[in-house]
Amino acid sequence: MLTATVFLPLVGALAIALFLSQPRQVRWFAAAVGIADFVLATLVFAGYDRQAGGLQWVERITGWVPSLKVEYYLGVDGLSATLVLLTGLLGLAAIFASWSIQERVKEYFAWLLVLQTAVMGVFTSLDFVLFFLFWELELIPMYFLIAIWGSGRREYSAVKFLVFTLTGSAFMLVGLLVVFFSTGTFNMADLAGLTGPGLDPQELLLPARVVWALFFIAFAVKLPIWPLHTWLPDAHTDAPTAVSVMLAGVLLKMGGYGLIRVNASMFPQVTQEAAFLLAVLGVVNIVYGAMVVFRQQDMKRLIAYSSISHMGLVVLGIASLRGVEGQVSPLGLTGAALQMFTHGTITGLLFVMVGLMYERTHTRYIPDLGGLARKMPFIATIFVAGALASLGLPSTSGFVAELTTLMGTFPVWGLLTALGALGIVLAAGYLLWLLQRSLFGPLPERWHHHPLSDATGVEKVAPLLLTTAIFVVGLFPAVVADTLTVGIEAIIQGRFT
Numbered sequence: 001m002l003t004a005t006v007f008l009p010l011v012g013a014l015a016i017a018l019f020l021s022q023p024r025q026v027r028w029f030a031a032a033v034g035i036a037d038f039v040l041a042t043l044v045f046a047g048y049d050r051q052a053g054g055l056q057w058v059e060r061i062t063g064w065v066p067s068l069k070v071e072y073y074l075g076v077d078g079l080s081a082t083l084v085l086l087t088g089l090l091g092l093a094a095i096f097a098s099w100s101i102q103e104r105v106k107e108y109f110a111w112l113l114v115l116q117t118a119v120m121g122v123f124t125s126l127d128f129v130l131f132f133l134f135w136e137l138e139l140i141p142m143y144f145l146i147a148i149w150g151s152g153r154r155e156y157s158a159v160k161f162l163v164f165t166l167t168g169s170a171f172m173l174v175g176l177l178v179v180f181f182s183t184g185t186f187n188m189a190d191l192a193g194l195t196g197p198g199l200d201p202q203e204l205l206l207p208a209r210v211v212w213a214l215f216f217i218a219f220a221v222k223l224p225i226w227p228l229h230t231w232l233p234d235a236h237t238d239a240p241t242a243v244s245v246m247l248a249g250v251l252l253k254m255g256g257y258g259l260i261r262v263n264a265s266m267f268p269q270v271t272q273e274a275a276f277l278l279a280v281l282g283v284v285n286i287v288y289g290a291m292v293v294f295r296q297q298d299m300k301r302l303i304a305y306s307s308i309s310h311m312g313l314v315v316l317g318i319a320s321l322r323g324v325e326g327q328v329s330p331l332g333l334t335g336a337a338l339q340m341f342t343h344g345t346i347t348g349l350l351f352v353m354v355g356l357m358y359e360r361t362h363t364r365y366i367p368d369l370g371g372l373a374r375k376m377p378f379i380a381t382i383f384v385a386g387a388l389a390s391l392g393l394p395s396t397s398g399f400v401a402e403l404t405t406l407m408g409t410f411p412v413w414g415l416l417t418a419l420g421a422l423g424i425v426l427a428a429g430y431l432l433w434l435l436q437r438s439l440f441g442p443l444p445e446r447w448h449h450h451p452l453s454d455a456t457g458v459e460k461v462a463p464l465l466l467t468t469a470i471f472v473v474g475l476f477p478a479v480v481a482d483t484l485t486v487g488i489e490a491i492i493q494g495r496f497t
Contacts, residue, residue, distance in 0.1 A: 001047075002057045004040055005037060005041055005088070008033060013111070014110075027105065034113075038088040040088070041085050050078070056081075057081075058126075059075070069185065071130075073187070074126060079261070079491070082480055084124060090345070090348050091112075092465065094243075095109070096458060096465075097241050098241070099459065111145050115141040117137075125188070126189045127187065138254075146235060146239045151240075157235050168217060168222060172218035175211050183200075194491075211267070215263050215267075222254050223255030224311070225315060226285050226308070236301065236304035241356075249343075252311060256314045260337070271318075279316055279409070281315055282313065282318075282416075284312070286312035286313060286420045287423055298364050299438065310343050313420065316336075317339065324411050334488045335403075335404035335408045337484045338404055338405070339401040345466050346390050346470060348466055352463055356459060357376070357379060361452070369438040370442065371440065371442050371447070374443065375452040376455070380439045382463045384439070386470070388431075389474070391424070391427045392424055396470050397477070406421060
């Protein structure tokens with residue numbers, strides 16, 4: 001099941017490259033692959049036994065590369081099963097958000113499906129080499145999707161993305177080699193203490209703090225954490241809509257997932273020692289991202305900086321692992337994981353709606369917009385729903401994630417959590433400002449005779465998928481939170497107490 005979930009999109013990409021040529025055929029075939037993979041991802045998530053917990057859906061070939069002690073080892077716990085579901089959902093949404101692509105349609109959808117396989121692989125790999133291969137595979141489709149189908153300074157943004165993430169990957173490669181030469185295994189489950197005794201810092205050839213820092217830099221670039229964030233606004237601004245959806249929705253989550261799966265799980269003592277630094281960096285991300293948003297006039301750039309701000313909550317949640325009086329609550333880390341899931345759906349939705357508005361107006365420059373709600377009622381309604389979820393309106397998933405994170409971190413970092421909560425207030429300001437400037441108020445003269453139209457039937461699929469997920473999790477958070485809690489408790493059990 002898990003192998004099929006990971007590699008079905010890659011098989012679909014090969015089929016498109018070898019057998020299909022007509023754009024209409026390519027689009028519908030990609031949609032069929034996306035639907036099938038979403039169904040598989042849902043089955044993996046729904047089939048995860050919360051009572052049993054631990055690793056499930058395990059598929060393992062121990063003698064894959066025996067000379068290097070590399071295994072084909074896939075499996076999910078509560079954390080990764082939820083992210084697999086998120087990847088399946090956003091992968092399908094990205095396909096439908098790409099329906100208007102007209103240039104080199106065949107190559108575009110093939111790369112998009114390859115990207116989905118790479119991300120699925122990262123979240124399910126339990127062998128360090130396999131994890132690293134999927135991590136690097138993601139760079140190839142991302143580079144081509146931005147450089148060929150992007151806009152503006154697309155080549156500059158694609159290269160900048162590549163330089164930053166490759167540099168981060170180099171640090172991770174050194175770190176995993178140090179771990180292997182110290183322990184003789186690439187088994188991430190054993191090293192994280194999920195199936196074995198865990199990593200003993202005394203075995204490492206380098207000080208544990210140094211190895212922790214090597215992994216931290218790699219994941220901090222991907223999340224991204226200030227000041228390693230500068231590639232993100234450029235990549236978002238110049239990427240096509242679907243790539244922005246995948247970038248904000250799941251690629252950034254790879255950084256947060258790595259911090260939990262590798263840094264927190266394998267180096268619990270160092271993570272606790274670095275908790276204050278993490279908390280400070282998280283708050284800087286939250287406040288800095290929210291403040292810079294107010295200077296943005298491009299809608300995609302505005303949402304990109306809001307993503308940086310929201311990712312700060314993930315870092316702040318991880319910092320709660322320091323605990324109070326030796327007791328570690330899973331609440332903060334569960335909130336961080338929930339924030340990753342909900343941010344993926346909410347920001348993905350916002351990018352889809354900005355893409356639909358751009359296709360009709362050919363501008364993302366906020367001062368040129370205004371009063372568009374009367375011309376595009378569906379787009380305006382869903383855009384408002386996404387923005388309200390992003391600012392944490394009760395009954396939406398954004399509220400649940402932010403509340404859980406803040407409740408989990410406040411007992412540990414009271415003052416810093418209060419400062420982080422300031423970001424929620426700022427988010428309400430800039431999101432309502434964005435809605436008022438782009439959708440409401442008088443319709444500018446330039447749009448009076450412009451043939452603006454609302455979303456078509458196919459274009460409504462991605463927004464409706466993501467909006468449904470936002471309200472389902474907002475109204476019934478246990479659907480996702482219970483599975484995440486099972487995964488988080490297994491990670492911290494015996495490692496942080």
